[in-house]
Amino acid sequence: MRRGKLNQKAILYIVFAAIFTLLSYFLDQQVIQKEDTIRDREAETERIFRKIGNESGNYNGLAFFNDRVLHLSNHFNYFSTINYKILLQIENNEKVKNSFNPKSIYNFKYQMFSDFISLRESLQGLHYQISLMPVFYTGYENKEIKSKINNLYKFEDKFFEENKERLFNVLFEDQGNIYDKLNNFTKDDWKNIYKETILLNKTLFSYYNSAEEILDYIEKKKEKLELDLEKSIEIHKRQKILKNYFILSSILFQILGLLAFLFLFKSFIKGKPMKVKI
Amino acid sequence: MRIIRFRALKTFLITSKNLRRSLIAINIGIFLAIFAASSAVISLFVENELTDYEFSNLELRSTYNDFNEYASLMPAIKSSFDRLEMTANTVSNYNDILAETNQGNLIIDERERYFYRFYSMFYLLDEFFTKDLSFKTGFEIDVNEFYNSIDDLNQNLIDRFNKAEIDYDKYKEQYMEIKKNLAPYDQFKIVDPKNFFKDQQSKEYVKLMKKYETFSKHMDDNIYFIKDYAQLIEILMIDMKNFLDQILINNTNEIKKLSNLESKLIFFAFVLQLFIFLITQFFEISAVNREEKDKKQIRGQQ
Numbered sequence: 028m029r030r031g032k033l034n035q036k037a038i039l040y041i042v043f044a045a046i047f048t049l050l051s052y053f054l055d056q057q058v059i060q061k062e063d064t065i066r067d068r069e070a071e072t073e074r075i076f077r078k079i080g081n082e083s084g085n086y087n088g089l090a091f092f093n094d095r096v097l098h099l100s101n102h103f104n105y106f107s108t109i110n111y112k113i114l115l116q117i118e119n120n121e122k123v124k125n126s127f128n129p130k131s132i133y134n135f136k137y138q139m140f141s142d143f144i145s146l147r148e149s150l151q152g153l154h155y156q157i158s159l160m161p162v163f164y165t166g167y168e169n170k171e172i173k174s175k176i177n178n179l180y181k182f183e184d185k186f187f188e189e190n191k192e193r194l195f196n197v198l199f200e201d202q203g204n205i206y207d208k209l210n211n212f213t214k215d216d217w218k219n220i221y222k223e224t225i226l227l228n229k230t231l232f233s234y235y236n237s238a239e240e241i242l243d244y245i246e247k248k249k250e251k252l253e254l255d256l257e258k259s260i261e262i263h264k265r266q267k268i269l270k271n272y273f274i275l276s277s278i279l280f281q282i283l284g285l286l287a288f289l290f291l292f293k294s295f296i297k298g299k300p301m302k303v304k305i
Numbered sequence: 306m307r308i309i310r311f312r313a314l315k316t317f318l319i320t321s322k323n324l325r326r327s328l329i330a331i332n333i334g335i336f337l338a339i340f341a342a343s344s345a346v347i348s349l350f351v352e353n354e355l356t357d358y359e360f361s362n363l364e365l366r367s368t369y370n371d372f373n374e375y376a377s378l379m380p381a382i383k384s385s386f387d388r389l390e391m392t393a394n395t396v397s398n399y400n401d402i403l404a405e406t407n408q409g410n411l412i413i414d415e416r417e418r419y420f421y422r423f424y425s426m427f428y429l430l431d432e433f434f435t436k437d438l439s440f441k442t443g444f445e446i447d448v449n450e451f452y453n454s455i456d457d458l459n460q461n462l463i464d465r466f467n468k469a470e471i472d473y474d475k476y477k478e479q480y481m482e483i484k485k486n487l488a489p490y491d492q493f494k495i496v497d498p499k500n501f502f503k504d505q506q507s508k509e510y511v512k513l514m515k516k517y518e519t520f521s522k523h524m525d526d527n528i529y530f531i532k533d534y535a536q537l538i539e540i541l542m543i544d545m546k547n548f549l550d551q552i553l554i555n556n557t558n559e560i561k562k563l564s565n566l567e568s569k570l571i572f573f574a575f576v577l578q579l580f581i582f583l584i585t586q587f588f589e590i591s592a593v594n595r596e597e598k599d600k601k602q603i604r605g606q607q
Contacts, residue, residue, distance in 0.1 A: 101425035229493040264360040275349040
């Protein structure tokens with residue numbers, strides 16, 4: 028069997044070609060692996076982007092909602108004492124009583140009564156509306172915050188339930204009868220309505236503060252997510268640059284391997300004849 | 306097992322008939338390989354530059370969204386202040402009408418005039434003063450530097466920003482001072498009806514309500530200032546957003562430019578290498594021809 032013996036230069040070219048080809052294969056594999064990690068990183072970056080968007084939505088939604096709560100509370104606060112003060116003056120001061128006709132006295136009573144009812148209904152409405160908002164379903168991992176969100180605008184309806192038949196059914200049964208009914212309310216009834224309205228408003232305002240705490244939590248969460256996004260983008264960028272290096276280095280090594288072969292062939296043509304062992 | 310049979314290949318390559326063709330083919334191969342290698346190196350550097358711009362755009366997108374969000378929040382905040390002012394003024398008018406009736410002074414006092422008015426404004430302003438919303442430290446924006454760096458420099462606007470920056474600190478300090486002095490009177494305190502009017506005439510009550518009158522007037526000033534300040538924040542956010550928009554457009558243009566540059570560089574490298582190849586080819590083929598001629602001459606002489 029005859030074997031061709033290659034000169035040193037030719038062997039060197041072959042060794043180079045082999046090394047470059049191996050390097051090229053190695054880098055190709057690195058590209059494939061990097062591709063997976065980049066895909067994961069892309070998904071992660073997208074997830075953080077989406078989460079930031081969701082948290083922004085939750086923040087804005089709750090902030091506007093809370094702004095509405097504050098305006099509501101302010102409204103009830105403005106009229107929390109004045110009507111009761113007028114009623115007390117009417118009861119105790121003949122001169123004040125004579126300043127108003129029966130219809131206007133009824134109006135003050137009706138305002139007090141309806142403030143209590145609408146404050147109660149506002150709280151019920153707010154609880155229902157918050158339960159439809161995305162922030163309610165986000166499922167925050169902080170248990171305290173989660174419970175605060177779930178319990179927003181819940182209130183004890185004890186006074187209403189206890190006096191439903193005697194004081195409040197008039198509203199639902201016979202609208203025309205309100206005038207007489209309100210005039211039949213006792214001093215204590217008005218005192219209780221005054222007190223309960225303020226207590227309900229206090230409850231409403233306490234939820235304004237709870238919502239502010241939730242907003243602070245969401246804001247911190249958003250800030251953390253923004254930092255995560257920054258980091259994720261940085262890692263993504265580094266991985267992509269590394270992948271570029273791998274791809275182009277792999278191409279470069281393939282070319283160098285090819286060049287080594289071409290130089291080998293050229294050495295066949297131009298170099299000294301190879302010794303052939305027989 | 307040998308994959309390439311070098312001896313057979315060598316025989317084929319150096320056969321005198323194939324020699325020149327082989328040499329040209331190999332040289333073209335070398336030329337193309339070097340060209341491909343140089344293209345790869347050019348691409349490597351340009352691609353990395355492109356990646357930098359692409360990721361810079363990605364980062365800017367997030368900041369852009371923040372500015373956009375802030376800019377879109379401000380009209381809602383201003384309308385909330387308008388709503389507050391409207392309610393406060395309506396109540397104030399209602400109180401004025403009642404106060405003008407016979408015995409009106411027994412019904413309307415400082416509590417009705419200022420106490421609730423103060424609280425309604427106080428909590429709405431809270432976020433503006435408990436958080437740092439100053440341009441320099443809160444938003445971390447040097448307004449002077451920013452407006453000096455953009456083309457349409459508006460000195461009046463810069464002056465307005467500078468004044469607002471100083472005023473913000475002043476109003477914030479005032480607000481925090483009021484906040485410190487608020488306790489112990491609670492806006493939801495239930496007054497016992499027995500003491501309702503007795504309390505109203507006590508010195509302490511009158512003094513307390515006088516305090517709320519002062520506080521409430523401060524809040525009126527604060528609201529007036531904050532509405533203007535919110536307007537300035539909105540202007541700044543829109544300008545910053547437009548500025549970022551310009552950077553994003555510039556980056557996109559840079560990406561396009563770099564892509565074009567890459568093609569041009571590769572083409573230039575091709576032309577240059579082709580030129581070098583043709584010259585070397587000319588000399589190499591001439592040398593091989595001369596060598597062959599010499600060999601033939603030697604063989605003829607022999």
